[in-house]
Amino acid sequence: MKTTPIISVKDLVAKYGDKTILDGISVDILPNEVTVILGGSGCGKTTLLKNILRLYEPFSGEVKFWDQDILGLDEEEFGKILKQVGMLFQNGALLNSVSIYENVSIPLEQHTKLTRDIIDRIIRVKLNLVNLSHATYLLPSELSGGMKKRAALARALALDPKILFCDEPSAGLDPLTSADLDNLLLSLKQQLNMTIVIVTHELASIHRIADKIIFLDAGKMLFFGSLDEAKKAGIPQIDTFFEVGKF
Amino acid sequence: MNIVKIENNTLYFGGVMNSGSIPEFQLAISKLLKTEKPVMVDIAGIESIDSAGVAYLEIVQESIENRSGLVMLNGASAKVASVIDAYSSRKLEIPKLPRKESFFESLGGAIYKAKDSMAISLVLAADIYYWSFVGLFNRSGQRKGTFVQQGVALGVQALPIVALLSFIIGFILALQSAVQLRNFGANIFIADLLAVTMVREMGPILTAIIVAGRSGSAIASEVATMSVTEEIDALKMMAINPIRYVIVPKFHAITLVMPILVAFSILVGEIGGGIIALGYLDLSLNSFISRTVEIITLKDLLISLGKSTFFAWVIVVIGSYFGFQVKGGAEGVGKATTSSVVASIFAVIVFDAMFSLLYL
Numbered sequence: 001m002k003t004t005p006i007i008s009v010k011d012l013v014a015k016y017g018d019k020t021i022l023d024g025i026s027v028d029i030l031p032n033e034v035t036v037i038l039g040g041s042g043c044g045k046t047t048l049l050k051n052i053l054r055l056y057e058p059f060s061g062e063v064k065f066w067d068q069d070i071l072g073l074d075e076e077e078f079g080k081i082l083k084q085v086g087m088l089f090q091n092g093a094l095l096n097s098v099s100i101y102e103n104v105s106i107p108l109e110q111h112t113k114l115t116r117d118i119i120d121r122i123i124r125v126k127l128n129l130v131n132l133s134h135a136t137y138l139l140p141s142e143l144s145g146g147m148k149k150r151a152a153l154a155r156a157l158a159l160d161p162k163i164l165f166c167d168e169p170s171a172g173l174d175p176l177t178s179a180d181l182d183n184l185l186l187s188l189k190q191q192l193n194m195t196i197v198i199v200t201h202e203l204a205s206i207h208r209i210a211d212k213i214i215f216l217d218a219g220k221m222l223f224f225g226s227l228d229e230a231k232k233a234g235i236p237q238i239d240t241f242f243e244v245g246k247f
Numbered sequence: 248m249n250i251v252k253i254e255n256n257t258l259y260f261g262g263v264m265n266s267g268s269i270p271e272f273q274l275a276i277s278k279l280l281k282t283e284k285p286v287m288v289d290i291a292g293i294e295s296i297d298s299a300g301v302a303y304l305e306i307v308q309e310s311i312e313n314r315s316g317l318v319m320l321n322g323a324s325a326k327v328a329s330v331i332d333a334y335s336s337r338k339l340e341i342p343k344l345p346r347k348e349s350f351f352e353s354l355g356g357a358i359y360k361a362k363d364s365m366a367i368s369l370v371l372a373a374d375i376y377y378w379s380f381v382g383l384f385n386r387s388g389q390r391k392g393t394f395v396q397q398g399v400a401l402g403v404q405a406l407p408i409v410a411l412l413s414f415i416i417g418f419i420l421a422l423q424s425a426v427q428l429r430n431f432g433a434n435i436f437i438a439d440l441l442a443v444t445m446v447r448e449m450g451p452i453l454t455a456i457i458v459a460g461r462s463g464s465a466i467a468s469e470v471a472t473m474s475v476t477e478e479i480d481a482l483k484m485m486a487i488n489p490i491r492y493v494i495v496p497k498f499h500a501i502t503l504v505m506p507i508l509v510a511f512s513i514l515v516g517e518i519g520g521g522i523i524a525l526g527y528l529d530l531s532l533n534s535f536i537s538r539t540v541e542i543i544t545l546k547d548l549l550i551s552l553g554k555s556t557f558f559a560w561v562i563v564v565i566g567s568y569f570g571f572q573v574k575g576g577a578e579g580v581g582k583a584t585t586s587s588v589v590a591s592i593f594a595v596i597v598f599d600a601m602f603s604l605l606y607l
Contacts, residue, residue: 096578114299115273121302121336128339136342141575159266160297222320243371 004067006163006195012061014044014051014219021047023219025061031162034189034196036208038241039216045199046167047089048216052197053087053165054078065163068219084113085181088166091150094140100127100151107158126154129184137233138198146173150181157188161197166189170202180181181210203242251275251294258285258311261292264300276307286315291322299332312447349541364572370573371490372564378491379498384525388488393496401462401497402504406511409457413512416449417441417519425527434528438538452599455558458505459591463562466497468589470570471580479571490567498563499554505559506552513551554602558595565591 007030010189014022022044028233030033037045043067050056052063054070063070073081079118094103104123108114114122126134130150149169166185170178182205188194200206206227213230215223217237223230230238249262251272258279259409264272288308296304311318312569323331348356369393392495424440471494473479517539569587573579 056401063383073439096576108299112299113270114266117306118269118302121305122298122334124341125298125302125334125336127338129333133342137345139575141579187333191329209583222399 003030005029005064006066007197008062008064008067009052010064012051012063013046014047015059020059021219022051022216025216025221027214027221027224029195029197030212031195032189032193034185034198034238035212035214036206037197037212037214037216040241043216044219045216048163048214048241049167049197049199051055053085054083061086077082082106082212083159084162085160086159086164086232088149088153088156088164088169090167090171091145092140092152093151094148094155096140099137099139100132100143100154103140103151104155104158107155111159122155122158126157127151129157131180146177149173153184160192161165161194163197166196166198166200168199169203170200170205175204178202178205179208185209204244251279253279253283253285256283256285257289258288258307259292260304261294263295263301264293264334265295265297266299269303272303273341273481283459284315285311285316287482288320289322290327291324292528293323293327294326296330298330298334301331302336302466305335305337350360364568367572368564368568370466370570374490375494375498375567376490376560376566379495379502382491382495382499388491389496390492397496397500398504400465401458401501402508405457405461405504406506408461409454409508409512410515411451412457413445413450413516414519416453417445417516418522420444420516421520421523422447423521423528429528434524434530435437435528435534437520437524437528438535440452440540441517441524442539443547444541445513445516445520446543446551448599448603449516450509451551451555451558452595453516454505454509454512454555455595455599456592457563458508458559460588460593462501463566463591464584464588466494466563466566468492468580468584469571470567471583472572474571475576475579493574494567496561498560501559501563502556505555509552509555541586548604550606554599557602558598561594561598562591565594 007029009025009027009029011027012022013020017037021155025048037048039045047056051058054063061071065085066192068081070078071083094100095106101123104126105119108122110120123135123136124133127136130153132147132150132154135151140151143151149172153166153169156166164185166183169181169185169218173181184189185196186209187197189196196209198209210227211223213223213227215238216220222235223233223238227234231242249264249268249271250259251261253261260272262268264332288304290304294298299512308318308320318329419579421437421441425434425437428434428436431523470479471491473493479489479493482492508586521535522534524535525532566587569583571581575582
């Protein structure tokens, strides 16, 4: 039986001014899978992620979440979709003026009618998931780069999203923290059936978590499929990417 | 369909238990628990649950345990059990809220901080003055072309706003005084009033406040941004003194442009007031100008331009101090900029009062 894609992108074109950044990207992301977007610097990975999420308006094409075209939705309708989506930004994007506790509580306070005791417990659980219980009442400026990323992940998970997007979650993290983060993402997928889309360069991370990979090169999608298929596809850019990344 | 019921001392939950449905469960259960005392919780009927549902179940479980002893959650499906396992907070420690400082601790801390800030700002001021003096004779260590660039940014670009505000102030000052002076037939004294006020006070202080708001904030935010993005550290690592490289050109530029701005402010303020003198009080242009020139002394002008230079130095030192002392990221830059403007304006007014007392 064919699985219905949770996200469907068709002929997506993205431009900055006259410059085409993404050219005709079409991809179906299936539920409960980890899809990794990879490629060299400047190939359009983050742009693809942000166009899928409408943080940048695509020039043309179609983006569907749960079979619903999101590009034509008004703010309220799109907001309903966004409540089921979490996003971990490259640098965390925590609100610097408030504590980690308050950062995680923002979506819960804004989008639910939960009482304070329930919100407290959810925050405690989410911060424990990312091993940041000890930093609950600290300000983002008091955290290291890796801790900020983990705190941002806790915030992204606050509303139990069905889809989690991560923009370079392992960048700048030590190998142990990076492996811990990968294990957490895997447990989110396995235990909570989350669908995860990740932009990353880290080969170790890709090998640990990827079910599917999207390989971009100069704004075009060279490959979409499993990691094993990618390695056997005989595409020089992909072969070079994995070969050079070996150590 | 969500279900909450108590049968045979067992509390049954069913349906979808998530952040959207919890208020409904809370309402139902608060009524039930008033009369019933269950000793078991059956969750076999729960089809799906999220972290909010798990948190709520555990709160209910703990509240029953407080009355009836240990209670187990029974009958969870594999899917629900997996979510409960992932999101259970039962074994987690409650993080301690940071202790709040008492009033006297805060006061003591503030006094120590003020003392340290004063020491740091005096050292910084000494550094800036020293390197600015050295920089007059030896321009190495300064970025080339920045003096002119800073002169344009701090001086030329401030001209329109200084002109506009000075004109309005001169105009208002003359207008308010004109009515009274006319009653006493003392029309000619409008020139005295304008000259003394604009030269001694309004020109320097108005310009200083505009420069503090415009240029002081720009200095603070530039230096603060450079601090949080490690540009200052990068300069140090290249064996470049950040004060010489970043601050000294601003210091030189503001020292040159501030007296010019003040002179311009005085002139435009006089023009604003002159319109009233000529138009409302029927003074002739010649008598207005000759009276103005007569009343302004060289000493007044020198004090005015001298104190405006001093204000400029205060603004640069305060902007640099808050820029270099920034903590945190973008938030810190915003705070540093705001603090620098407030402190600069405060300092300018205090120093102006001192000058007024010294040179009455």
